[in-house]
Amino acid sequence: MNTSGEPNGSSAAGGKDRRPPPLRWWVVLFWLVAVTVLLAVVGIFLGRETRLAPFLVVLPALIAGRGSVRQTAVASSWVTVMIAGALFDTAEDTIGAATATVVFALVFNALSVARAAQRVRGEREIARLRSAAAALQRQLLRPFPLMTDQLIVHGLYQPVEEDSRVGGDVYEVVSSPYGSRVFIADVQGKGLPAISAAFSVLSAFREAAVSEPTLTAVVDALEDAVLRHNSFAAQAGESERFVTALVLGIGPDPDPEVQVINCGHVAPLMLHADRDGPVLRGEPCVPLGLDALSPEPRTVEWFTFPRGGTLLLCTDGVTEARDPSGRFYPLDERAAAWDEVRAADLPATVYRDLRRHAAGALGDDTALMVLRRRPTPEAD
Template sequence: MGTSRDPDGASAVGGGGRTTPPLRWSVVLFWLVGLTVVLAVVGVFLDRETRLAPFLVVVPALVAGRGTVRQTAVASGWATVMIIGALFDAAEDSVGAGVATVVFALVFNGLSVARAAQRVRDEGEIARLRSAAAALQRQLLRPFPLVTDELLVHGLYQPVEEDSRVGGDVYEVVASPYGSRVFIADVQGKGLPAISAAFAVLSAFREAAVSEPTLTGVVDALEDAVLRHNSFAARVGESERFVTALVLGVGSEEEVQVINCGHVAPLLLHTERPGPVLRGEPCVPLGLDALAPEPRTVEWFGFPSGSTLLLCTDGVTEARDPSGGFYPLEQRAASWGDIRPGDVPATVYRDLRRHSAGTASDDTALLVLRRRPVADIG
């Protein structure tokens, strides 16, 4: 569920929230008839067919995990009838034992139906949460590519689609009187509260990027926005959050400036010396400036014409393979020098899915910044 950018940069809007795919009736009938036949055959060989019949009570519980309420009710009815029929033919069984068995089956089958109904309600609530998250995401993030006088930016944003685990990854590229301002951030936590914090900090960036002459002024405005949001969250009983972020200023000069607020460091591609570009330690995340021993500072690095800069969130660097190993972004990036900038997002995403065996526990966001040739400006 949600608005996502596919690896080629196009917008892709999901459907109405994926829930557990229901079982087909053919599968339910196969379980009912198949297990009944198996128990009957085993009972004949063991001469204990009537004592094995109560094991049919497990069928409704199995159906409840994936089937509809109606399918679970049908399975419960089938199991109950088969158990009563088997016990009715068991002359050696006492009446009391037979009644106890039937009562147990009725209670257990009733619980199975109730569990199926609760699961369906929970999945409906999940679908509604995803729909709300999707609507917010469509308002938050612009589709790729993003273009300014200095930059052509490709990228992708792929939200995780599991329960209410959609995160607060955001990005933006703004043309300002002071050059291009680039922003990528990851809000602590998941769900709609994280998206609310992301909206607050993203709105603050869009305003500050065009009004603040210095990059430190932009980051100060973002810090204030996070603190205001946390103050409001505390008043309404929600958790306070911090935000990791990268804020870049790209002008006509070869060197660009960046303030790293506890975020994943950028990587330089398509150059003679690919790899990390920052040498200093990251500053504290947004919302935690009061805990820092000194103010945030700007770092400069070379971003020459013809090179590409890769920014991402920790949904990339912290993706794990089945054995628990993190995705080796820096190592893999060394082999992407011959890939066109516009193809880098799709390459990274495919490689990331192979590494994680197709599973994701966090949003994936990345930006690929390419300097526009001077001939294209104007």
């Protein structure tokens, strides 16, 4: 699966490592020598070489922020030796102050080495968590394009590329005796607990989409799956979660009418048709896991999905992406410019435009699905 968001199409789990590259040894040595020489020259001109030497103590602290433990230790040793050498021939009446300066340098440098070690351990743990999250998502999600008798579905899934904040966006398309069932969802929260909830609801959809004859029964099965997961999570001391989801049913016949239940999710957007734009008129139902809080049961809404039309589904990582001034991504407005874009190229087109809008600083997962109805076989 592709994670790049380039025009070749598909989705995936994984992401680029945004951590800054480690320092090279020549950079560390250059700064050690350069700063030492600079302070020595300034000290000679000012006649204060021994007073300026303690300023070297900040170098290990700076290197600890980016360098390795070994690089920080080398810098600490260098600085300690330079300070001790500069203060070695001080007057007898100032020997106490010189000794205190050296002791301070030793303590401060030791703390710098400890900070570098802590930072490196944290980065390794983050990398391990991201690797585990990416591996789980690769097992959860199938690569695009996805096909059924009624649909060709292109798409893209790009997880957030920041530390261990991988989210719980999931999608699926299932061919059933009742036609094609389409599912896209976003689990509240980030990290491995969100992926665990995503796995529960996705597994429930794959089973219910094939066995349940009605779309409401499919959604009821998803609600039960979220409640069971929350029950186990509460027993383990973890937070309960809700899931926004969109579930569509496209019948096996050529009828252009499509069923949908919107559980608090971003509404579908129609493209490449006579009437582009949002297709749902009713208010969304409550998210999965919160049905007990709603006085009304979830209801099915119908809309027309004509041959030749393209349906765009996405998660709120698209609609809630902000530009540097704080303005949300105007998906409905931008969609007017995509009438000439092929369905297979649309996910990458949207993603590139989204990154431009956010100046590359996307803070949430991005999931896109582009549904295209397959041509009806010619009758004999």
